[in-house]
Amino acid sequence: xxxxxxxxxxxxxxxxxxxxxxxxxxxxxxxxxxxxxxxxxxxxxxxxxxxxxxxxxxxxxxxxxxxxxxxxxxxxxxxxxxxxxxxxxxxxxxxxxxxxxxxxxxxxxxxxxxxxxxxxxxxxxxxxxxxxxxxxxxxxxxxxxxxxxxxxxxxxxxxxxxxxxxxxxxxxxxxxxxxxxxxxxxxxxxxxxxxxxxxxxxxxxxxxxxxxxxxxxxxxxxxxxxxxxxxxxxxxxxxxxxxxxxxxxxxxxxxxxxxxxxxx
Numbered sequence: 001x002x003x004x005x006x007x008x009x010x011x012x013x014x015x016x017x018x019x020x021x022x023x024x025x026x027x028x029x030x031x032x033x034x035x036x037x038x039x040x041x042x043x044x045x046x047x048x049x050x051x052x053x054x055x056x057x058x059x060x061x062x063x064x065x066x067x068x069x070x071x072x073x074x075x076x077x078x079x080x081x082x083x084x085x086x087x088x089x090x091x092x093x094x095x096x097x098x099x100x101x102x103x104x105x106x107x108x109x110x111x112x113x114x115x116x117x118x119x120x121x122x123x124x125x126x127x128x129x130x131x132x133x134x135x136x137x138x139x140x141x142x143x144x145x146x147x148x149x150x151x152x153x154x155x156x157x158x159x160x161x162x163x164x165x166x167x168x169x170x171x172x173x174x175x176x177x178x179x180x181x182x183x184x185x186x187x188x189x190x191x192x193x194x195x196x197x198x199x200x201x202x203x204x205x206x207x208x209x210x211x212x213x214x215x216x217x218x219x220x221x222x223x224x225x226x227x228x229x230x231x232x233x234x235x236x237x238x239x240x241x242x243x244x245x246x247x248x249x250x251x252x253x254x255x256x257x258x259x260x261x262x263x264x
Contacts, residue, residue, distance in 0.1 A: 001110070003057070004077075004103055005126070008113050011053040015046040015083060015099045016117030023118060024093045040091055043067055046083035046099065054079050066209045078104040080212035080235070085114075086185030095119060100187040102212025102235070109235065112213030114187045123191040123217050131221040133195050140223045140244035141196040146254075149199035149247050151180045152189045156205035166204050169258045176254075186240075190214025193242055194221035200243035200251050202228075208235040215242070224248045228255050 019042060028041040047067050054061060063071035065081035079101060084090050086097030095118035103111040114123040123138075125131040131138050143149050151173060155166050173180055181198070183189055187210060189201045194217045212235045215225055224245035225233040230252050233240060241251060 001126070004111060007054060007057050008101055008103060008111055011050040012099045012101055012113050012115040012122075013117075014053060015050050016115050018042060018046050018049060019084065019090070019097070019099065020117045023090070023095070029091050039067060040084070040087060042090065043084045043087055047081065050079075050081055050083060050099070050101065064208060066207065076106045080104060080109075080208050082187065082209035085187040085210060086183070089184045094184070096183050096185055096188060098185060098187050100209065100213045102208075102216060104212065104235075109212055109216045112216035114191050114213050114217060116188065121191075123194065123214075125213075125217040125220040127216065127220070129220070131194055131217045133191075138195040138221050140194060140218070140221050141199050142246070143199045143244065144246040146200075146247045146250040147176060147178060149178060150197075151178060151251075152192065152198045152201045153180060153182060154184065154186055154189065154203040155182070156203075165258050169202070169255055172254050172258050186210040187214045190218045190242055193244070194218040194223060196244075200241070200247050202241045202251065202255065203239070205238050206240060207238075211235050211240055215240075218242050226252070228252070228259075 022042045030039050044067055047065055051063055060073050060075045062073050062075055062078040064078055082100040084097055085100045090097040098114050098116040100114045102109050110127045112125045122134050186203055186206055191214055192198050193201045215235055223242055225242040227233055227237050228239045
């Protein structure tokens, strides 16, 4: 595990140097399937550097990364990579973005690292060993009243007709006078919930690279993570609810009630 951690940190920090070197400068930006779903040349350079470092030490390991997709070699170890989580923020010179890398062994996330090189914040977790922000232990908040909580969310690119009713759920929380923020990075949302800045987070249409590292960081910080039915969460699911555990059922009820009240 020591060597895995060493390479994990090296890959994140070398990638972070690339993000810092291009930040607030001109670079190529393209749209993917939807015009608001962006990819930049910095995403690609960051991803290439991460994969190069991993493969130089662990050529037999599998890769699942946002831009290149799956590189499977049949090994039981898989690196799940988002070279820039928060690409839209990055493309607009908003420093709320990060490198996110999770290490899955035998289908269990064992290591997670989320690094924002622009703020210098490094969130890290190892299974059964706790979560850390810049090497200091972190824990979720102790707020048990949903109406006193600070929540964070994100919206899918295709909100219209989405069966999870993201806009309606958002409105339901807002209409109860519950403050909500949107950072534009699911990985940071999970980490900021893990360290108690937020009390709860929910989002739709996510991918493994969005949540693999943050999921472990929140869980190891004492948080609770499920899908919208309240069942155990997998990073291969599209929907996630992550909280301090104390407001989890209340948030689930709001999400469930909206689904029942507003049919499409």
